Amino acid sequence: MNHEKMREHVHTGIDRQCASLTSDPYRVQRVLNMAHEAPGTGGFIVKKKMSAGLIFAIVMMLLTVTAVAAVLLNLHIEKAMDIAVDKGEFTEWELDDKIALINAMTEAGIPLPQDKLSVIGDADSSDEERDRAATEILVDIYGNEEHISHFTIASHDWGDPFQWTLEQQVWFWETLREKGLYTGKIKYLLPGENDLTRDQVVRIAKKTIQDAYDLPEEIVQAYDADVTFFTIEGTDVAPRWRVYLGYVNAEAAEYTVLLTRDGQVTEDASLYIFKPGVSVTSAPQNDQPSTVLKPYEKRLLATEELYLSHRNMQYHFLSNCPSVEAEVLSATDNIDGYEPCPYCVLQTQLWSVEDKIIYGVMYGELPTEAVISASQAEQIAIDYLLSYGMDDIINLIPYSRYLTIDNQCQYTVFFARLDNGQIAPIYSVIVDAKTGKVLSTFDPTANGLG
Amino acid sequence: MELVKGPTYSHEEMLAHMVAEYEVILLRTCYMYLHDKALAEDATQETFLKAYKALDSFRGESSEKTWLMRIAMNTCRDMKRSAWFRYMDRSVEIERLPLPAKVFEFMEADDLTQAILKLPTKHKEVILLHFYQDMTMREIASVLDISASTVQKRVKAACSKLKKMLGKEDFYES
Numbered sequence: 001m002n003h004e005k006m007r008e009h010v011h012t013g014i015d016r017q018c019a020s021l022t023s024d025p026y027r028v029q030r031v032l033n034m035a036h037e038a039p040g041t042g043g044f045i046v047k048k049k050m051s052a053g054l055i056f057a058i059v060m061m062l063l064t065v066t067a068v069a070a071v072l073l074n075l076h077i078e079k080a081m082d083i084a085v086d087k088g089e090f091t092e093w094e095l096d097d098k099i100a101l102i103n104a105m106t107e108a109g110i111p112l113p114q115d116k117l118s119v120i121g122d123a124d125s126s127d128e129e130r131d132r133a134a135t136e137i138l139v140d141i142y143g144n145e146e147h148i149s150h151f152t153i154a155s156h157d158w159g160d161p162f163q164w165t166l167e168q169q170v171w172f173w174e175t176l177r178e179k180g181l182y183t184g185k186i187k188y189l190l191p192g193e194n195d196l197t198r199d200q201v202v203r204i205a206k207k208t209i210q211d212a213y214d215l216p217e218e219i220v221q222a223y224d225a226d227v228t229f230f231t232i233e234g235t236d237v238a239p240r241w242r243v244y245l246g247y248v249n250a251e252a253a254e255y256t257v258l259l260t261r262d263g264q265v266t267e268d269a270s271l272y273i274f275k276p277g278v279s280v281t282s283a284p285q286n287d288q289p290s291t292v293l294k295p296y297e298k299r300l301l302a303t304e305e306l307y308l309s310h311r312n313m314q315y316h317f318l319s320n321c322p323s324v325e326a327e328v329l330s331a332t333d334n335i336d337g338y339e340p341c342p343y344c345v346l347q348t349q350l351w352s353v354e355d356k357i358i359y360g361v362m363y364g365e366l367p368t369e370a371v372i373s374a375s376q377a378e379q380i381a382i383d384y385l386l387s388y389g390m391d392d393i394i395n396l397i398p399y400s401r402y403l404t405i406d407n408q409c410q411y412t413v414f415f416a417r418l419d420n421g422q423i424a425p426i427y428s429v430i431v432d433a434k435t436g437k438v439l440s441t442f443d444p445t446a447n448g449l450g
Numbered sequence: 451m452e453l454v455k456g457p458t459y460s461h462e463e464m465l466a467h468m469v470a471e472y473e474v475i476l477l478r479t480c481y482m483y484l485h486d487k488a489l490a491e492d493a494t495q496e497t498f499l500k501a502y503k504a505l506d507s508f509r510g511e512s513s514e515k516t517w518l519m520r521i522a523m524n525t526c527r528d529m530k531r532s533a534w535f536r537y538m539d540r541s542v543e544i545e546r547l548p549l550p551a552k553v554f555e556f557m558e559a560d561d562l563t564q565a566i567l568k569l570p571t572k573h574k575e576v577i578l579l580h581f582y583q584d585m586t587m588r589e590i591a592s593v594l595d596i597s598a599s600t601v602q603k604r605v606k607a608a609c610s611k612l613k614k615m616l617g618k619e620d621f622y623e624s
Contacts, residue, residue, distance in 0.1 A: 006622035010581035013563030018478040021487065027469045031498045032462065092503070144595075146524055403488065 074171060076104035077157070080150035085179050090138075090148040095127055098134035110157075112137055150176070166190055166198060166229055187233040196241075196263050198227050205243035205257040208265050220245075223255075234368070367402045368409070371433035374400045377411035381429035384438045385415070396426055402433060409433035465502045468518065473498075476522055479578050483526040485567065493529055497522040519583060520593045523575065530571070565615040573608035580605055 024030070083097045099120060106112060119125050119133035135145060142148045142156050155161055158168055169188045176182035191197070196204075202225040210220045223245040231239045241259040259265055367374065378398045385393045396415040403410060410433050416425040430439040476497060481490035500521050501508075508517055566577055579590045580601075587605070591598040613621035 003622065007581045007584065009559040009562050010566070010577070013559035013561075013566075014478055014482060014582055017560060017563050018481055021474070021477050021481055021490065023469075023473045023477075024491075027473055027495070027498065028462070028466050030495060031465060031469070031502055034495070034499050035502050088503070089500070147528065149528075 074108070074175075076101060076108045076110065077150050077154050077172070078175060079104035080153050081176060081179050081181060084150055084181060090145055095131045095134060098131065098138060102134060102137055110141075113140070150181075163224070163226060166227065169228060186228075187231050189229045189231060189239050191229050195229075195261060201227055201241050201243055201259060201263065204259060204263050204265065205245060205255075208257050209245065209255045367411075367433060371402075371409050372411075372431075372436050374402065374411060376436065377431045377433065378413050380431050380436050380438065381411075381413035381415075384429060384441070385427065390427075393427065410439060461502060461505050464505055465498065468501060468514070469498060472515065472518055475583065476518065479519075479582060480522060480526055482563075482567065482578055482582075483523075483571075483574065484529060489529055493522065493525045496525045500525065513589070515583070516585065516589045516592050519579065519585070520595075523593055561616060562612065565612050568615065569608055569611060573604055573611060576601055576604040577608045577612075 079101050083093060083101065087093050087097055102112065102117075102120070116133040116137050120130050125133075138148055139145050142152055151161075154164075154168075154172055158164055164172070166188075167190065170190050173182055173186075173188045205225065206220045206223065209215060210217060226244040228242045228244075229239060230242065231237050239261050241261070241263075243257045243259065245255040245257070257265060372380075378400055381400075382393060382398065393415050396417055398413055398415055400411045400413045403412070411431045413429045413431060414425040415427040415429075427441065429441045431437070432439055473494065477490055477494045480493040480497075481487060484490050484493060497518060501518055504521075508514075566574060569577065575594060576590055579585045579593060580587075585593070587598045587601045590601045594601070609622055
């Protein structure tokens with residue numbers, strides 16, 4: 001195959017498979033709306049400049065402070081958040097903003113290079129020189145200026161976000177929420193006095209996977225844990241624990257165990273159900289790291305079968321879990337050089353919206369009480385397509401997702417068929433979640449119905 | 451078509467031009483990168499917003515397309531680094547898109563697309579930029595902030611992986 005043929009295949013393949021991703025007629029207006037809503041984009045805000053001497057005096061004075069209260073440790077991260085609210089990305093920050101962050105870092109007890117601080121504090125330095133010095137201080141510590149943000153600062157100072165303590169998680173995400181920078185549905189919580197401790201929860205989770213998959217204790221103990229105590233914002237979903245076990249090496253399986261507040265492992269995260277009969281004889285030739293796929297037991301299509309999509313994980317279970325037996329259900333991804341895939345893909349599309357969000361699939365949002373239910377939306381879509389004589393939808397599987405786009409709540413109802421164990425959407429209908437009115441439809445074979 | 455910066459173009463006109471010219475290809479590239487339609491929409495929107503806000507600082511040292519792709523790649527990377535991205539199972543996302551029916555003449559191209567999705571990020575980036583965005587090694591180097599020789603090595607390694615995945619002896623040799 002020559003370069004031109006390769007190029008043609010890539011274009012054809014991507015354009016065909018992404019055919020439903022087309023232009024948004026309101027794109028320009030949306031961008032302009034966002035640009036004019038975002039603070040600091042209608043022209044730079046010129047702040048009153050602090051004198052260089054004063055800046056230097058503040059920095060030097062703060063450098064001599066030895067006792068830093070614990071509450072100050074987050075000061076610079078919060079300062080970065082405040083500047084982000086005001087100015088957006090780091091590349092938009094002005095000299096005063098960078099100096100404000102550097103002062104906050106000093107207050108937080110972070111050692112900074114004296115030579116560059118001196119340039120900032122030198123009355124003879126030009127603004128360009130001070131800006132260069134301030135930028136260099138921040139870039140030296142936090143990396144490429146295009147990536148500097150409150151998130152990268154926290155990740156640098158606290159370590160991997162997946163290893164943050166519960167207190168750090170709550171402080172970071174809920175402070176972001178207060179400032180309007182985080183609108184996610186996961187609401188991080190701190191356990192109370194009567195709740196389990198993080199260590200207790202991790203012990204339960206490790207014991208669960210050890211027992212469930214018959215794993216040697218030394219393997220289980222090698223896992224690091226990322227623990228979250230959370231609920232879903234705006235709902236009455238009871239607080240629960242999520243324990244993610246991973247980080248052993250790129251090839252190792254990863255597990256997520258869901259627990260109730262009092263430490264009961266929820267049925268959805270407990271055991272796989274395997275069918276008897278198969279053996280996999282060699283490791284997959286795949287040199288890619290494992291995807292993050294979590295072991296859930298789900299009752300899918302009333303079969304109670306669990307499907308794994310990643311060969312490495314399948315191999316892990318089949319080679320490390322002697323009690324597990326399985327059979328080839330279908331070879332869904334039988335590429336030369338790899339073992340046939342012994343299971344179908346985990347069909348998360350068919351989960352309820354709440355399950356998707358709770359179990360981290362994060363596809364869609366939770367509908368509010370003020371809108372029609374998912375099943376009502378699906379029925380409206382069915383009735384609509386039937387009114388066009390599309391009787392074939394009766395044999396298809398409906399499922400839906402809920403999203404709010406530009407303050408309009410809507411369900412996208414998909415109609416899919418099972419193709420070798422894979423969900424293959426055929427039609428989709430977008431339904432206004434408040435009025436139940438059909439907004440648009442998509443039929444790839446007929447370039448749209450409505 | 452390249453923008454000519456000058457007094458005849460307002461920022462809004464320049465934005466409209468960029469959207470008309472690059473929206474779909476950016477959206478699809480972001481989708482191939484992120485495997486998620488909603489995130490790809492967000493990344494595309496974010497890319498144009500950043501570009502619009504930075505129009506004054508765009509000095510034309512690189513082509514407009516290179517500049518936009520650089521913003522898009524960085525936006526996608528930021529999204530991949532975001533806290534919840536790693537929790538998601540994206541292995542089946544493309545199946546969520548309504549697909550045209552399989553036609554024999556397109557099967558080879560479809561298989562190639564699926565294989566590209568499975569590439570590690572650094573290899574996927576160069577394949578998308580080189581063969582989908584039709585960018586030269588030098589342009590890709592500018593987008594990814596790496597040397598052209600590194601780009602070349604990555605393209606070669608990516609093609610080698612694709613060849614292995616697809617099991618095709620006559621596959622493209624870079």
